[in-house]
Amino acid sequence: AQSVAQPEDQVNVAEGNPLTVKCTYSVSGNPYLFWYVQYPNRGLQFLLKYITGDNLVKGSYGFEAEFNKSQTSFHLKKPSALVSDSALYFCAVRDRWAGSYQLTFGKGTKLSVIP
Template sequence: AQSVAQPEDQVNVAEGNPLTVKCTYSVSGNPYLFWYVQYPNRGLQFLLKYITGDNLVKGSYGFEAEFNKSQTSFHLKKPSALVSDSALYFCAVRDRPANFNKFYFGSGTKLNVKP
């Protein structure tokens, strides 16, 4: 069965420090991987995706993610956190090619950036 795990319910980081939000996945074959961000009472916004190629993917708002096939991980990173980065972050995986219409989301990680 396909699944995505975000092992941390919450991550606390001081403004200006680097941040990492962890994600591991379990799928058959090579997946498409995504990160989304959700601000309170809003829909999810797409941040970045990994399809193939370079293991380091750059996305919106200065975020990047590192794909590690051997560890089946896709951790979200940012070199210097901002208070405005505080939000709920979701990792997701999409099957390919079978069940291509299905996305599997992690349980979410709340990021708190303190000034």
């Protein structure tokens, strides 16, 4: 079984400040990890993924995430937040050795960047 926890329903940050959106996961084997962003009444947009290799993954729009195997975490970060980053963020996991491509999503974290 695989699961994802996003412990914060909402994160508020001032424009220009660094932001972090937290994610922890659980899988039987090794994980593939993903971050998606969702704007109101829209589908999900891919931000970045961790497959293997360097634990620091860089993605779209200046976002990055750090894979920490010992803490089973994959937190999303950005050095300087923009008002336009305000959206709903989802972390997702897939077990690398599972036969299905099923992604398991967290419940989402609403990010509000305050001008």
